[in-house]
Amino acid sequence: MKSLHHCPAPAKLNLFLHVVGRRADGYHLLQSVFQLIDRADTLHFDLRDDGRIQRVNDVPGVPAEQDLVVRVLHRLAEAHRTRHGRAVPGIDVRLDKILPMGGGLGGGSSDAATALMAANHLWQCGFGDAELMEIGLPLGADIPFFLYGETAFVEGIGEAMQPVAGPDCWYVVIEPGVSVPTPAIFTASDLTRDTKPVRIADFPEAHKLSAYGKNDLQAVAARLFPAVGEAIDWLGRYGAARMTGSGACVFCALPGEAEADQVLRQVPGSWKSWKAKSLVRHPMKKLLQNSML
Numbered sequence: 001m002k003s004l005h006h007c008p009a010p011a012k013l014n015l016f017l018h019v020v021g022r023r024a025d026g027y028h029l030l031q032s033v034f035q036l037i038d039r040a041d042t043l044h045f046d047l048r049d050d051g052r053i054q055r056v057n058d059v060p061g062v063p064a065e066q067d068l069v070v071r072v073l074h075r076l077a078e079a080h081r082t083r084h085g086r087a088v089p090g091i092d093v094r095l096d097k098i099l100p101m102g103g104g105l106g107g108g109s110s111d112a113a114t115a116l117m118a119a120n121h122l123w124q125c126g127f128g129d130a131e132l133m134e135i136g137l138p139l140g141a142d143i144p145f146f147l148y149g150e151t152a153f154v155e156g157i158g159e160a161m162q163p164v165a166g167p168d169c170w171y172v173v174i175e176p177g178v179s180v181p182t183p184a185i186f187t188a189s190d191l192t193r194d195t196k197p198v199r200i201a202d203f204p205e206a207h208k209l210s211a212y213g214k215n216d217l218q219a220v221a222a223r224l225f226p227a228v229g230e231a232i233d234w235l236g237r238y239g240a241a242r243m244t245g246s247g248a249c250v251f252c253a254l255p256g257e258a259e260a261d262q263v264l265r266q267v268p269g270s271w272k273s274w275k276a277k278s279l280v281r282h283p284m285k286k287l288l289q290n291s292m293l
């Protein structure tokens with residue numbers, strides 16, 4: 001096989017996100033339920049024969065050499081060389097980006113995870129998920145989750161995952177129009193870092209999970225970026241609205257598409273908003289399975 005086109009890199013929502021401690025290296029210990037949704041960037045891959053790794057389109061705000069996709073593919077190529085003793089054939093990547101940066105939707109990590117899955121296949125590296133996770137983790141704390149590919153209770157800094165049943169619902173997501181730099185949230189002096197650890201056994205039924213717990217990063221993000229707080233207050237009229245990740249996006253679960261459409265019609269025009277359906281499994285898993293048949 002020489003190419004893989006239309007590869008999805010779906011967004012995630014953090015249904016809750018608790019900061020339960022801090023490691024000696026400054027990284028924060030988190031507890032969170034991550035769920036995939038069906039809004040996605042799209043990547044296209046074509047094999048080259050000169051060993052080069054190239055992004056072939058412009059992505060505003062992300063120079064090719066800084067793109068997590070390009071960087072993670074270099075790490076995969078290096079791991080391949082170490083394992084098999086020969087260089088990879090190279091690859092062209094096109095990235096069609098719709099997920100906002102600094103949105104808390106994990107867009108960059110998801111792009112990188114999709115690239116790892118696609119190139120592992122095209123280059124016939126033969127790495128398993130655990131090895132791909134190890135290659136990806138240093139570049140993005142959310143990359144292991146996207147490789148795992150199912151609703152998960154995530155602990156540590158993003159490397160420890162257990163499956164959980166997530167809600168089967170629609171989400172309305174508001175982009176408050178600001179890009180939140182994750183480090184600014186984690187270094188804030190008013191961030192609380194001592195939420196009591198929870199256990200899966202404490203969780204409510206799946207359909208109530210998006211209203212369980214809280215996002216500990218939300219108060220800091222809303223203080224630094226008032227538009228985040230405004231969006232939460234507005235969306236809160238329709239249900240348990242909260243921020244995802246380190247922000248800026250805000251979401252609320254609705255039981256069906258019609259209810260989501262109803263909310264979307266009311267969203268003030270100054271905010272970009274959209275609906276998305278919860279996913280059970282990463283769509284790349286099926287795509288790769290089919291392409292192996």
Ligand SMILES: C[C@](O)(CO)[C@H](O)COP(=O)(O)OP(=O)(O)OC[C@H]1O[C@@H](n2ccc(N)nc2=O)[C@H](O)[C@@H]1O
Pocket residue numbers: 014026027028029030104106109139140141142156157158182183186244245246
């Ligand atoms: C908070 C989450 O949005 C939850 O999904 C993510 O874990 C953040 O992932 P991200 O935006 O990809 O962030 P990374 O690039 O991994 O980390 C950016 C910076 O945030 C801080 N950081 C990140 C994750 C973490 N568990 N503790 C931290 O303290 C570190 O200073 C790190 O240098």
Ligand SMILES: Nc1ncnc2c1ncn2[C@@H]1O[C@H](COP(=O)(O)OP(=O)(O)OP(=O)(O)O)[C@@H](O)[C@H]1O
Pocket residue numbers: 061062066067068069099100101102103104105106107108109111112142180182244245246247248
């Ligand atoms: N392919 C990529 N897509 C998006 N951002 C990228 C990419 N490669 C590198 N970046 C850099 O990563 C930063 C964070 O982008 P990303 O979209 O992952 O943020 P996020 O949605 O806030 O993530 P998280 O939920 O993990 O906090 C961007 O500001 C950008 O500089």
